[in-house]
Amino acid sequence: MKAIRQTLVALALIALVLSWVWTPWVAVVMLAAIGAWLFWQLQRQDDAAAALLREPESVDRSFDDAMAIIRARLKEGEQSLRDRDAEIAQRKQITNAVPDGLFLLDNGGRIIWCNQAALVMHSLDAFRDMGKPIAQLIRAPEFARYLDDDTQPEPVVTLGGRSIAFHLERGSEGARLLLTRDVTEREKLDRMRRDFVANVSHELRTPLTVVGGFVETLTDLPLEPDERNRYLQLIANQTTNMRRLVEDLLTLARLENDQLPPEATQIDLALVARDALADAEALSAGAHTFEATIAPAHLLGSVGELRSALGNLLSNAVRYTPAGGRITLNVAAHANGEIVVEVKDSGVGIAAEHIPRLTERFYRVDRSRSRETGGTGLGLAIVKHVAQRHRAKLEIESTVGGEQHGSTFRLRFPVSGT
Numbered sequence: 001m002k003a004i005r006q007t008l009v010a011l012a013l014i015a016l017v018l019s020w021v022w023t024p025w026v027a028v029v030m031l032a033a034i035g036a037w038l039f040w041q042l043q044r045q046d047d048a049a050a051a052l053l054r055e056p057e058s059v060d061r062s063f064d065d066a067m068a069i070i071r072a073r074l075k076e077g078e079q080s081l082r083d084r085d086a087e088i089a090q091r092k093q094i095t096n097a098v099p100d101g102l103f104l105l106d107n108g109g110r111i112i113w114c115n116q117a118a119l120v121m122h123s124l125d126a127f128r129d130m131g132k133p134i135a136q137l138i139r140a141p142e143f144a145r146y147l148d149d150d151t152q153p154e155p156v157v158t159l160g161g162r163s164i165a166f167h168l169e170r171g172s173e174g175a176r177l178l179l180t181r182d183v184t185e186r187e188k189l190d191r192m193r194r195d196f197v198a199n200v201s202h203e204l205r206t207p208l209t210v211v212g213g214f215v216e217t218l219t220d221l222p223l224e225p226d227e228r229n230r231y232l233q234l235i236a237n238q239t240t241n242m243r244r245l246v247e248d249l250l251t252l253a254r255l256e257n258d259q260l261p262p263e264a265t266q267i268d269l270a271l272v273a274r275d276a277l278a279d280a281e282a283l284s285a286g287a288h289t290f291e292a293t294i295a296p297a298h299l300l301g302s303v304g305e306l307r308s309a310l311g312n313l314l315s316n317a318v319r320y321t322p323a324g325g326r327i328t329l330n331v332a333a334h335a336n337g338e339i340v341v342e343v344k345d346s347g348v349g350i351a352a353e354h355i356p357r358l359t360e361r362f363y364r365v366d367r368s369r370s371r372e373t374g375g376t377g378l379g380l381a382i383v384k385h386v387a388q389r390h391r392a393k394l395e396i397e398s399t400v401g402g403e404q405h406g407s408t409f410r411l412r413f414p415v416s417g418t
Contacts, residue, residue: 098115098117099117099182100117100179100180100181101114101115101117101118101121101122101178101179101180101181102114102115102117102118102177102178102179102180103118103134103177103178103179103180104175104176104177104178105134105175105176105177105178106175106176107175107176108133109133109134109135109147109176110131110132110133110134111129111130111131111132111133111134111137112130112131112175113130114126114130118180121164121180121182122137122138122159122180123160124137134147134178135147138157138159140155140157140159142155142157143155143157143166146166146168147168150168150170154166154167154168156183156187162182162184163182163183163184163186163187164180164181164182164183165180165181165183166178166179166180167179167180167181195362196361196362199361199362199377200249200362203245203362203376203377204242204245207238207239207241207242208238208242210234210235210238211235211238211239214231214232214234214235215235217231218231218232241376244376245376245378248376248378248379248382249378251308251378251382252361252378252381252382252385255305255382255385255386255389256385258389264300264301265300265301265302265303266298266299266300267298267299267300267301267302267303267306268296268297268298269297269298269299269306269331269339269341270294270295270296270297270331272303272306272307272310273292273294273310273329273331273341274292274294275307276307276310276311276313276314276329277290277292277314277329279311279314279315280311280314280315280317280318280327283315283318284318284327287318287323287324288318288321288323288324288325288326288327289324289325289326289327290326290327290328290329291326291327291328291329292328292329292330293328293329293330293331293332294329294330294331295331295332295333296333297331297332297333297339299339299390299413301389301390302386302389302390305386305389305390306386306390308382308386309382309383309386309387309411310341310343312379312380312382312383313341313343313379313383313409313411314327314329314343315379316379316380316409317343317344317345317347317407317409320345320347320348320365320407321345321346321347321406322347322348325345325346325347326345326346327343327344327345327346328342328343328344328345329341329342329343330342330344337414338412338413338414339412339413340410340411340412340413341410341411341413342408342409342410342411343408343409343410344406344407344408344409345406345407346405346406347405347406347407348400348405349398349399349400349401349405349406349407350365350396350398350400350407351365351398351400352398355396355398358380358396359380359381359383359384359394360381361377361378361381362377362378363377364377383409383411387411390413391413391414392411392412392413392414393411393412393414394409394410394411395408395409395410395411395412396408396409396410397410
């Protein structure tokens with residue numbers, strides 16, 4: 001009773017304050033609510049007392065004992081309500097932690113309940129949209145058909161630039177559970193996989209067609225020795241291109257699938273850079289001028305992977321720099337422990353819109369030139385994965401036109417070994 005009196009006084013004060021701030025009818029409503037609540041509390045105690053008095057052993061109890069038992073049972077009831085509220089809150093917390101959107105729908109497709117992810121994913125308002133037909137809030141013809149016909153396939157709908165998949169569980173009593181999932185990344189990966197297969201098929205089909213044509217020519221036509229040797233050399237060149245493509249594909253697959261860090265071997269990066277530079281000079285065959293500044297530098301990592309990364313950067317510079325151009329290799333070890341490798345060229349440069357996509361597999365700015373020089377379109381993708389595995393950062397700068405045209409590819413290794 002003490003708690004009831006304290007609550008009654010507090011609510012009365014609130015009602016008086018509201019009547020002073022707003023209008024008197026607010027106080028009337030508040031006092032009515034207070035009276036209803038007080039009546040309910042008294043009725044609970046009256047019911048508990050009546051039930052207690054009906055018990056056979058109640059004749060031997062004193063009034064104080066009976067009231068103590070009533071208070072204890074009321075506390076047990078309140079504790080039961082608190083436990084139930086806590087359980088409901090816990091379940092609400094669990095459903096809100098689910099990343100997928102969950103809707104509970106009635107037989108008419110109206111929203112009975114939904115979790116927080118559903119509100120965010122579909123930009124809904126918990127108060128405004130509750131009870132509305134979901135087909136009015138998620139407007140997509142394929143979703144509406146799926147909602148009405150259980151023979152329709154589960155749709156994937158593009159909403160606000162995202163791909164959303166829908167799955168509906170139909171209950172026996174009319175209630176239905178709708179699950180919505182953001183599959184944008186999955187769709188992106190599927191598209192990349194399809195593009196990858198198409199690109200590989202295209203890259204292999206061209207040299208195979210050339211090789212097949214030359215083989216038929218050599219088989220069916222009588223040729224002079226010089227002409228036969230020329231055809232055989234062309235076949236050898238296409239075979240080399242296919243072998244290089246397969247080797248790059250295997251290298252890239254290994255880098256992507258290997259979740260372990262690279263082998264922790266002490267590497268003389270200067271020696272690796274000189275070897276890669278020698279290969280680039282051989283590929284250029286005297287068509288370019290090479291400059292190199294290679295400082296002593298050591299780090300922990302994989303010799304093979306770093307050799308592949310530097311080789312790809314230099315070979316790309318050779319392929320995309322016109323004859324007579326200049327290619328520069330710089331390896332520097334800074335005082336803060338950072339090691340920086342730079343490959344600069346004086347080529348035509350790369351337009352800004354191409355730079356973010358340069359590390360995609362088979363992405364080429366100039367496809368014809370890359371094929372003519374034996375490029376596979378996988379070099380920078382390999383460089384990117386090697387950099388990630390060595391905690392390095394790949395930076396690309398390029399200028400098109402003007403006196404300073406050309407490109408710079410820079411690898412920054414944050415920690416160097418000693």
